[in-house]
């Protein structure tokens with residue numbers, strides 16, 4: 001059996017005295033969509049930030065393709081093949097849509113493949129093509145979200161981390177964005193998706209983890225969790 | 239037209255010419271202030287010392303017989319490298335310590351260079367070699383010197399290069415990305431420490447250029463020379479909208495021209511106070527500066 005693409009082993013993270021992540025284990029296999037669910041402040045963003053190297057971990061391990069990456073600076077982790085579309089989108093408002101996408105491909109030299117990926121993103125998100133020359137700061141929230149995902153994709157990652165892509169976005173656009181995530185996954189990119197919109201995430205994910213106040217609360221195949229009573233009560237509003 | 243009115247206009251144009259030359263210098267220094275602020279939100283009070291260091295590198299190069307076209311880039315690169323070291327050794331370790339510690343550190347660094355300069359070079363002003371034969375040109379009654387022309391042309395050229403660098407190169411875009419949000423830039427694979435180093439280098443190189451130009455203009459250089467121009471350039475940067483690159487240029491030129499007009503037509507004793515008066519006036523009308531968007535600043 002091949003080793004998982006991403007493996008988090010007994011990870012702890014502190015913000016000063018706050019013990020935000022208290023020993024969690026996560027595995028993501030090649031080709032999967034895995035989702036991390038949890039309510040406000042559960043530790044989802046902290047987990048993604050730790051994977052990306054933006055927050056140091058206090059103990060434990062993060063292995064990417066078997067290699068420990070938790071001591072790397074953030075930009076080196078991108079070079080390893082992990083890209084992130086961060087919470088709140090963080091598109092560069094004073095750069096155009098096109099320039100934002102160029103920044104996504106910052107470390108790449110393979111110009112032909114970059115152009116191919118760019119065309120693929122424009123096909124997936126035609127709104128971005130129409131607004132190619134527009135400053136990203138003038139886009140709507142939903143369009144900025146598309147841009148943030150496309151920008152992360154432009155790094156040509158083996159693992160794409162998405163932090164709450166449905167946050168603050170009109171329901172019609174949420175569907176379009178989740179369809180795009182499925183399409184990107186089918187195209188060959190492994191995805192780790194953080195969501196509060198548990199229902200939408202469980203519908204597209206293969207497996208799911210549920211974090212509650214920094215600890216693993218539950219994990220399993222998405223189609224089982226979606227039927228689980230506890231999950232339905234706590235996260236699906238049934 | 240009566241003779242008085244004619245003379246008024248000659249005077250006006252003379253002060254404009256002097257003001258634009260002076261303002262170009264302020265603008266060159268202000269650019270570094272604003273770029274560094276834009277990227278790490280640091281008011282680098284030691285920035286005036288990069289200008290002084292540039293002037294002295296130029297001075298020693300010229301004194302040792304180097305031609306101006308070599309001494310000038312040497313001063314720019316030298317000042318730039320000093321700034322890279324200062325950032326790495328002094329500012330980087332305290333980057334996350336907060337604003338007040340950073341400000342105090344910057345003031346300390348500024349003093350360190352001033353007194354180091356006095357200790358090593360000596361406090362007495364050095365006669366800056368006249369690297370080019372001075373010549374004056376008359377436009378009617380308005381006098382413009384060759385050095386003034388060089389100052390304005392060189393400043394303009396450097397600004398065009400800077401504009402191209404920031405807006406049309408990958409590194410320039412990475413600078414803008416980093417100044418928006420360092421984490422977001424890191425997530426692109428941008429080594430933000432490198433970008434910050436580079437920003438210090440460029441800012442100080444421009445200040446170093448200004449140092450040599452001023453040395454040529456006033457034929458003097460001394461270790462405290464960075465103090466007042468540094469302050470004025472800071473004012474110019476705030477005037478234009480701190481963190482905004484074209485704002486530094488506009489702020490510098492406005493300050494240079496306004497100073498010369500007020501000094502020429504009105505009072506000359508308060509030259510250095512005028513900058514502050516202009517600053518207070520503009521900030522009362524437009525708190526974010528001439529080009530600033532009036533959004534709330536997190537201080």
Ligand SMILES: Nc1ncnc2c1ncn2[C@@H]1O[C@H](COP(=O)(O)OP(=O)(O)OP(=O)(O)O)[C@@H](O)[C@H]1O
Nearest residue numbers: 015018020038039040041042043044045046047196
């Ligand atoms: N910079 C910080 N300093 C101190 N505490 C922090 C910081 N960032 C997050 N925390 C704390 O860590 C815990 C986890 O936060 P995190 O942002 O990871 O939650 P989340 O699951 O992403 O929540 P949300 O769904 O609201 O985005 C919270 O208790 C939060 O208050």
Ligand SMILES: [Mg+2]
Nearest residue numbers: 044045046087
């Ligand atoms: Mg979050």
